[in-house]
Amino acid sequence: MAPYFILIFVLIATALPCQARDFMVEYVEENYMESQDNDAKSPMIYHSFQVRSHAGLKMLVLTGDHPEYRRWLRRYVAQDKGFIVKVPDEENDLFVASKVYETDVTNVHPYNPVNWSMENSRVFNTSDVSEAQVQIVGGQGHILVLDQNNKRSELIDTVIKRMGYVGMISADPNVALGIFRNQPEKFKMVIVNYDMPGMGSQAFVDKLLKIDHKIPIVVETGYNNEKVQRQYLSKFSGAGSVTVTPVVLNRLQQTIKSLIKSGTETGTQRANG
DSSP states (O other): OHHHHHHHHHHHHHHSOOOEEEEEEEEEEEEEEEEOOTTOSSOEEEEEEEEEETTEEEEEEEESSOHHHHHHHHHTHHHHOEEEEEEEGGGHHHHHHOSEEEEEGGGEEEEOSSSOOSTTOOOOOSTTSOHHHHOSSOSSOEEEEEOSOHHHHHHHHHHHHHTTOEEEEESOHHHHHHHHHHOGGGEEEEEEESOOSTTOHHHHHHHHHHHOTTSOEEEEOOTTOHHHHHHHHHHTTTOTTEEEESOTTTTHHHHHHHHHHHHHHHHHHHHHO
16 A cells, blocks of 8 residues: 555645745846757757846856747847746755856746836746746745845845745845835735945835835844934834834844734734724
């Protein structure tokens, strides 16, 4: 009987969907080369993107025989700049640590981080790519993290993953805002470090609240930074969902649990009201 049960377990395991995390990256440069072998029916293709991620510069080597998808993807390289890379859970650490990472070309999806909406999203609409492959943010229980410090964001992501949530890490407020604007219902909360280039973290938090004024937001101001802390407390004093703290990693697990529970209860009361 034992081999029979083992066979059933293997069949169930292989039928389960593969979990993947979405990494946000910024396009830097494309390398594309074709070489035709006399005996080959189709050309040999070398295709890669150099991208900037929260873990630094990387080279994405795009594999797979998907010529239509590859042509479609290349059309939007120069104009969109932003990409989502779907990475299987078991390869998350490898992706973060690697300077060169190989992935199937259909795991890379372009989007416009500045002017993101469902209407102008890039969706490859052909039968050889499934709906699951082109989905930008899959599943529920995401926590958005905006932080340009790689080591800190990796530590935050470790805690998030250990609690059973999915961390989406970004160092660019425009990219992070674009993702949140597209599917705010996917996110349980947002963690923001105050030291942010571009639009700045205050403007970022303000824009988040205009999209969803109930989303729990934690703003980290850093040690010995009472002036910044007072600025945030003053600006967002009327926003009950904004929490200001000197160090977000201090009791982070308890903070996440408390704020998500509070946000869930508020949403339930609003629905019942």
